Amino acid sequence: MITCYNLSLEYTPGHKVLRDISLKIPQGSFHFLTGPSGAGKSTLLNILSLAMQPTQGRLALFGKDVTYLGREELPELRRKIGTVFQDYKLLNHLTVAENIGLPLKVIGEPQHEINDKVDELLEWIGMRQYHRVKPATLSGGEKQRVAIARAVINNPPLLIADEPSGNLDPRLAKRFMYLFESLNKMGTTIIFATHDTELIKGFNHPVLDLKEGHVREVKAAA
Ligand SMILES: Nc1ncnc2c1ncn2[C@@H]1O[C@H](COP(=O)(O)OP(=O)(O)OP(=O)(O)O)[C@@H](O)[C@H]1O
Ligand SMILES: [Mg+2]
Incomplete structure (x- = not known):
């Protein structure tokens, strides 16, 4: 599903944030990614979700080398990846409902079907009354819930989530863990x-x- 060959990333020349990372992530697996603040977790996830290119090395996704894809090939691949960014990356000029429905809108799904799915997810994340609200006024946890809903609405085969429960209270964090588990x-x-x-210890991944x-x-504890 994901193969990295000697991936390196430097933001400033000579200073490597990621060094020769080689990894194989099999299809259908669930991996936690951890490490100290500033270690490069978001950097690695941004590369895996095709938001950024590595400085060196190669990346294959879905059995295809995607290291140097042309601009025209990127959108189709990105659609297969649901991403929850650490800073959410919600579009501030769109409403909550429009943000959540965006992945379906770009593939031309009929609007009534988008509305049905968005309503279902809004209900699920406990934000039905925020339908028409713009993201700017939402709390951190509310933005995070919207970002998660947007990432899962089109059932992507790959879900990359960067601290997706970092701003949720324990009850909500648990609820979303169950969502990720069932996906x-x-x-x-x-x-x-x-x-x-503590969260990592609670799961066998x-x-x-x-x-x-x-x-x-x-490896996960047996
Ligand atoms: N656009 C950028 N330009 C220059 N340096 C950057 C940039 N983005 C991140 N960095 C640096 O790269 C390093 C890794 O950052 P990254 O955000 O990937 O860490 P992280 O493991 O996700 O941290 P956290 O746990 O705090 O989210 C940090 O030292 C950061 O300051
Ligand atoms: Mg980070």
Whole structure:
């Protein structure tokens, strides 16, 4: 599903944030990604979700080398990846409902079907009354819920979530973990970055530990 070959990333020349990362993430797996603040988790996830290109190395997604894709090939691949960005990246000129429905809008789904799915997700995230609200006035946790709803609305085969429960209260965080778990059981491959060691302990998933530019995979407890 995801293969990285000696991926490196430097924002400033000579200073590598990621160093020669080689990884294989099988289809249908669920991995946590952890590591200290500033270790490069978001950087790695941005590369995997095709929001950024590595400085060196190669990346294959869905069995295809995507390292140097042309601009015209990117949108189709990106549609297969649901991404929850650490800073949400909601579009401020659109309403909450429009943000959530965007992945379906861009593939030309009929508006009534988009509305039905958006309503269902709004209900599920407990934000039905925010339908027409613009993201700017939402709290951090509300923005996060909208970002998660947008990432899952088109059932992507790959879900990349960067601290998706970082701003949620424990009850909501648990609810969303169940959502991620059930998506994974239905076949979605998930990479989930978190600092929350208690959360990680509660699930039997392998952990990618990012430190000093290197990733070490720690197997889940049997
Ligand atoms: N656009 C950028 N330009 C220059 N440096 C950057 C840029 N983005 C991130 N960095 C630096 O790269 C390093 C890794 O950042 P990144 O955001 O990937 O870390 P992280 O592991 O996600 O941290 P956190 O746990 O705080 O979210 C940090 O030192 C950061 O300051
Ligand atoms: Mg980060």
